[in-house]
Each structure stands twice: as structure tokens, then as C-alpha cells.
Amino acid sequence: MQNFNFYNPTRIIFGENAISELQNFISKKYKILMIYGKGSIKENGIYDQVKLALKDYNLLEFGGVEANPSYETLMKAVTIVKKEKIDFLLAVGGGSVIDGTKFISAASLFDGNAWDILSKKVEIKKAISFATVLTLPASGSEMNNGAVISRKESHEKLVFSNELVYPQFSILDPSVCTSLPKEQIANGIIDAFVHVIEQYLTFPVNSPLQDRFAESILNTLIEEGPKLFANSSDYESAGNIMWCATMALNGLIVCGVPEDWSTHMIGHELTSLTGIDHAQTLAIVLPGVLSVMKENKKIKLLQYAEKVWNIDEVDESKKINLAIEKTEKFFHFFNVKTKLSDYKVSLGVIDEIVARFEKRQLKLGERSDITSDKVREILRVRL
Amino acid sequence: MQNFNFYNPTRIIFGENAISELQNFISKKYKILMIYGKGSIKENGIYDQVKLALKDYNLLEFGGVEANPSYETLMKAVTIVKKEKIDFLLAVGGGSVIDGTKFISAASLFDGNAWDILSKKVEIKKAISFATVLTLPASGSEMNNGAVISRKESHEKLVFSNELVYPQFSILDPSVCTSLPKEQIANGIIDAFVHVIEQYLTFPVNSPLQDRFAESILNTLIEEGPKLFANSSDYESAGNIMWCATMALNGLIVCGVPEDWSTHMIGHELTSLTGIDHAQTLAIVLPGVLSVMKENKKIKLLQYAEKVWNIDEVDESKKINLAIEKTEKFFHFFNVKTKLSDYKVSLGVIDEIVARFEKRQLKLGERSDITSDKVREILRVRL
Numbered sequence: 001m002q003n004f005n006f007y008n009p010t011r012i013i014f015g016e017n018a019i020s021e022l023q024n025f026i027s028k029k030y031k032i033l034m035i036y037g038k039g040s041i042k043e044n045g046i047y048d049q050v051k052l053a054l055k056d057y058n059l060l061e062f063g064g065v066e067a068n069p070s071y072e073t074l075m076k077a078v079t080i081v082k083k084e085k086i087d088f089l090l091a092v093g094g095g096s097v098i099d100g101t102k103f104i105s106a107a108s109l110f111d112g113n114a115w116d117i118l119s120k121k122v123e124i125k126k127a128i129s130f131a132t133v134l135t136l137p138a139s140g141s142e143m144n145n146g147a148v149i150s151r152k153e154s155h156e157k158l159v160f161s162n163e164l165v166y167p168q169f170s171i172l173d174p175s176v177c178t179s180l181p182k183e184q185i186a187n188g189i190i191d192a193f194v195h196v197i198e199q200y201l202t203f204p205v206n207s208p209l210q211d212r213f214a215e216s217i218l219n220t221l222i223e224e225g226p227k228l229f230a231n232s233s234d235y236e237s238a239g240n241i242m243w244c245a246t247m248a249l250n251g252l253i254v255c256g257v258p259e260d261w262s263t264h265m266i267g268h269e270l271t272s273l274t275g276i277d278h279a280q281t282l283a284i285v286l287p288g289v290l291s292v293m294k295e296n297k298k299i300k301l302l303q304y305a306e307k308v309w310n311i312d313e314v315d316e317s318k319k320i321n322l323a324i325e326k327t328e329k330f331f332h333f334f335n336v337k338t339k340l341s342d343y344k345v346s347l348g349v350i351d352e353i354v355a356r357f358e359k360r361q362l363k364l365g366e367r368s369d370i371t372s373d374k375v376r377e378i379l380r381v382r383l
Numbered sequence: 384m385q386n387f388n389f390y391n392p393t394r395i396i397f398g399e400n401a402i403s404e405l406q407n408f409i410s411k412k413y414k415i416l417m418i419y420g421k422g423s424i425k426e427n428g429i430y431d432q433v434k435l436a437l438k439d440y441n442l443l444e445f446g447g448v449e450a451n452p453s454y455e456t457l458m459k460a461v462t463i464v465k466k467e468k469i470d471f472l473l474a475v476g477g478g479s480v481i482d483g484t485k486f487i488s489a490a491s492l493f494d495g496n497a498w499d500i501l502s503k504k505v506e507i508k509k510a511i512s513f514a515t516v517l518t519l520p521a522s523g524s525e526m527n528n529g530a531v532i533s534r535k536e537s538h539e540k541l542v543f544s545n546e547l548v549y550p551q552f553s554i555l556d557p558s559v560c561t562s563l564p565k566e567q568i569a570n571g572i573i574d575a576f577v578h579v580i581e582q583y584l585t586f587p588v589n590s591p592l593q594d595r596f597a598e599s600i601l602n603t604l605i606e607e608g609p610k611l612f613a614n615s616s617d618y619e620s621a622g623n624i625m626w627c628a629t630m631a632l633n634g635l636i637v638c639g640v641p642e643d644w645s646t647h648m649i650g651h652e653l654t655s656l657t658g659i660d661h662a663q664t665l666a667i668v669l670p671g672v673l674s675v676m677k678e679n680k681k682i683k684l685l686q687y688a689e690k691v692w693n694i695d696e697v698d699e700s701k702k703i704n705l706a707i708e709k710t711e712k713f714f715h716f717f718n719v720k721t722k723l724s725d726y727k728v729s730l731g732v733i734d735e736i737v738a739r740f741e742k743r744q745l746k747l748g749e750r751s752d753i754t755s756d757k758v759r760e761i762l763r764v765r766l
Contacts, residue, residue: 014387
């Protein structure tokens, strides 16, 4: 096992009607800005539940955060936070709204050009406290300190993370899943699944507990995902999927083990250039990464085949191919297409993505050996 | 899954030479009281490592905290904390020293009779910040907010917990295991094992992820425990056991599931009346709880038999008995005896324990149905 530093102070309040507990965790003295997305919370009743729980508070609102939250939109919220002297932010939404709120939290108290937090990785020194009401199990953003922010102007999608932007608490009520469209449930399950893969399918470092935890999440997603996909009102499955998604990216399973993240890095570029949904890009890219990098990942791929897909096969190469096939079929089960051609992505897009990685001279993967040439190979096999 | 509230802000700094990082996490302005046990840290070099790491600090010391830390001893430390205006406590030790430090942290800022924190469960309002340097993987105290304190005078062993007594951070360096006696390694493994069992072997509530996490810890203890027992200098196994012990009782696997703790409650009485080591009492009592309560725990016992001990047996009763046998044999493997007669405990002690539970009218177990009569039955089968 490698050395590590684990810290995660986010409180999780989990269960039916948990939204009604909001007032137990926010000081009445605070002036709050509630941040949400395109307004689906007004249709599914979550907006009303939050308003009711916070009826005694000085509560302002900022709606309209888009999927792949944009710097442009978020800076409008920063203006409000500064002008209104907001003390506390409340994100009500999925990963995009929560990621956006993290950026607002940091940018509102940042001296200088807030874009530098993303582009130059300038470290923030303070941030406004915030909490979340999760409306979609997927990103894990409700219990971590990372955010992915896009800039429309330049078609960039960049990440930042800081210990100051852990949510103070997050409300996880599985019943929010009832009103979710099937596609969002599918995307959420795939997002969580690939988060685990990025922290598990690398190379072995004698970390049996972390490996078992990762396999636990994958197996539970495989078992419970189809139930929730079939019936979004299944509270029990919704709870299990929600807890899986949170655990998939809260810093726990990565303690002491290598990380990959190449699927995400390539996927982000694909989203920023084509607008394909985040989870869909993961479903496209992951099988490419696994097949192109299969020699590098051999030992863990064999373990994955056995422990996650119960593949009983002596020939190692066949075993690995079967595991990759099963992974892709798992995505297909949720009606998510996994080839670039399914999304009519042109060869030109591949060239542009490769050019971006070339320019940044960034090498991806757990061994930093996925060069821009490898990125091309990975995308080519997904045509 | 049941509703839950999870919160754990303790930072874990894990790895070889992690002790040298102490100064990165404690303000130089603090006046520190270093708290330790009977002095083994002076023999194994850990004392010197801590002193070196904190050579630029105003550092006082309080040694002599015993196994089953006593109220009497800890109150001496409280006097020093008050007199010397200590800002920060540093526990250097195993579960007893850390538990003791939690009590010192709470009692030093408590208005009134500090014993009330334990006996009357009076809630504390503040506590002195503290950190830990773990010297023995076992109790999980390094990443939780609970403590067990004994009073010599009255032969009582009582618990308290509060969110204010989470360690601010804990240093986990697996190399501390090198100098541990075999008995302590055995006790630590058994302690962690039974912690998991208390939160797992209850009744099913549709919590597949929590169940798999619990089974992950149990399986890793079964796999790695014998390696560390055979060679305490095996850094890799020490790291795996250490991480298991921390995860076994940091609030994670209990999220949304029922808890038992009857083995611990009965074990505490056994320790306070006879002085038998904590882990040994668990090894004695657990097989009794499992066999006497087997109807109540049937579904989870069958799951345990399958997922932890890989028992392939159609007859359910045989399957459960085999699982209980395997559990006891696991304790025997580490040379820990599991019968009351092995420790020459008289029938009178059983009577006294039963009388204590009768007096408190406390019903134990996940269904609160372990009456004092059941306690007698459990202890009788362990004669």
C-alpha cells in the first residue's frame, strides 16, 4: 500500500424526509443563496421541500446552472454573493450544481481573476461554507472536494480541488430518484461505476481492503442498478445506488492506491468539443482505455474479471477480453451507446482532442504513459 | 437501509515515517501535553520519533495511562492540563491511551463532576483538540469519537461518545507493529474482527454495500492476520491490518444498519470484574452470543457462513454451527483461549455480571431482547 492522507469532513444526512432536517444544520443567522439548475426541482417538489424547511431563513436564489456548469454562468452568482453579502450557499441539484457551487464558494472570496483557480491552479485561501441537497446519485460531488467547470468561450473543461470546498453537509434522500428520467439514472450508475474503475483498474500495490471495497461498490451497482433502472420509485435500490455513488468518489477507495483518470480526461475533452453527456463519454472511452492499455493493467484486469464479473476462464487474454465485453454490455443494458459513430463524432474531433493533449504535453494514466498517440489509439478503437 | 447521519472529520496520515509529519499539522503556538501508557514507546523508539518531530514545541508529558484507562489516572492528567493551560493533546499509544485522551480532552473543559460524563451521560459542550500517534492496530479509537473508561474504585467500565472528541488527525505508521508482542497483535486482530461482527451479524435491512464492506474487512483480517502474526515486521500486512482496524470502527460500516454490541457489553463487565484482556473477553463471549441468539441472527449468520467462511452446506443449522466453529478456531489460531474455564472464571462472576445487567434493566442486542437471563445463558455456554 502507498502512503496517503485521508480527510473528509462532510456530514451525510441520509434517509426519507431528510430535507426537512435542513434547519438543524444551518445557523439562523446566515443569509443563504440557494443554487439550482434548469428548474426540474420546481416540477418534482424538491424546491418546495427546501423552501418549506428554510421558511424562517433569509434565503435568496440563483437558478440556471447548466449541465457542465459554465464559468460564465457561475460568475453571475459570484456577483450576487458579493453584492448581497451571502454567508452560506446551498446547492440543490446533481453533480453540475454542486460542482458549480464549489466554484462559487471559492471564487466569491478570491482576490484576483477567478479563472486562474482553474487554469493556473492558483490555490484558494478561503471559501464560503456550503451544503448540498442531492437530487441525482452520480458524481459523488456531494462528499468530495473536487469540481469540473467548463468555459463556453474557449470550449475548455477544467478541474480544481481544495480541502476548503468540502460540503459542510449533504442531504441524501433516495426518494428524489422517483422523478428522474431513465437516462439520468443510467448516466448516474455509469458515472459511479467508472469512478470506481479509475481508482481500481491500475496496478496492484498489495491493498486487499481497498480492492475489496472497490469491488463491493462495483458489484452493488451491477446488482442494484438494473432494479432502479426498471423502477425509479424503488426506494431501497435508490438508497443503495445513492450510497454507492457517494462512496465511489469520496476519497476512501483511493487511499494508498494508484489512480488512472484517463477515461475522464479524454471524456472531458469529448464533452467540451461535442456536448456528449459526461457519462456517455465515459461509456465510449473506458472500453478503449482498457483494451489499448490491457498489458499495463493485466493483473488488475484479471482480478476484475474474476471478482466483479465471475469469469471462469483459464486463457488470460480471453478472460480480459470477456471482462471488457461485459463492461460494455453493462452500459448497453442501460441503453447507453458506446461507440463514437453512435454519436456521429467525426475523425476531426479525434484529431482535435489529440492536438489538445499534445499541446499540454500531459501524459495520462496511473503510469503517466498514455501519450497523445495512445489517446489517438484509444479513440480510434471506439469509432 | 435505515436512515443515518454520518460525520467523521478525523484526518488520517498513513505510511512509513508519517510521525515525522507531526509538525505539519500542529500549530507552533500550542502548548502540548503528550499522553502515553506504561512506557513501551520509550523502548521501541516511537517516543524518540515523536520528541524529534516536535522538538520546536512547548511539549509536556503525561505517562502511565494503563490498559483499560482509569478515571483515577486520567483525572491526574486533567489537573495538569488545567494548571499548565494546555492547548492541545497528543495521544501516543493504542486504544487505551487514545480513549483516555478523549476523556481528558472532555473533562478538562467540563464544568462539574467529570464522572457524570460517563455515569450520567451528561453532554459535553467543549473539548480540547487532540491528535493521535497510533502504536497498535486494534480499537479503531484513532478515527472515532468513542471512549471506554474504567473506575478502579467501583469496578465499573463505562462508555461515552461525542462529536467533539474525534481526533483532529491520526498518524498511522504500520512499522510500529514491528516491536509489538505477538499477544498484542493477536488481540488487535480479534478486537477489529469483533467490531465488524457487532455491526454486521444482526438482521438484514437491504444494505448490500455496507454488508460487502463488512465482509471485505473480515476477509482481509482472515487473510492478512496470520501473516502479521507470523512476522510482525511484515510492513505490508501490518498496513493492511491497520487500515482494517481503523475501518472496522470509524462509523462507516454501521451507516444505515442495526448494531448489536452485546458481546462488548458483556465483555466489559468480564474485564472489570476479572481483569481479562478486552480482546480475550470478546473471544470468549462472541461464540456464546452467536449460538444463543442464532435464531434471531439466522439470515445474517447464513450470509456470514457463505461470504466470510465460504461454507458450502445445505443444512442451515449445520452451516451456522460451522460458521461459529470457524470463528472460534480463528481466535484459537492466534493462541487466544475462548472458554471461561481457560481463565479460571468462577460461576460467582457470572452471577455478578447477570446481577449488574439486572440492576441496570438494560436489554442488549440489535433487537434489545438480550435480557439478563439471556446473558446468563450466553456465559453458561462459555464455561
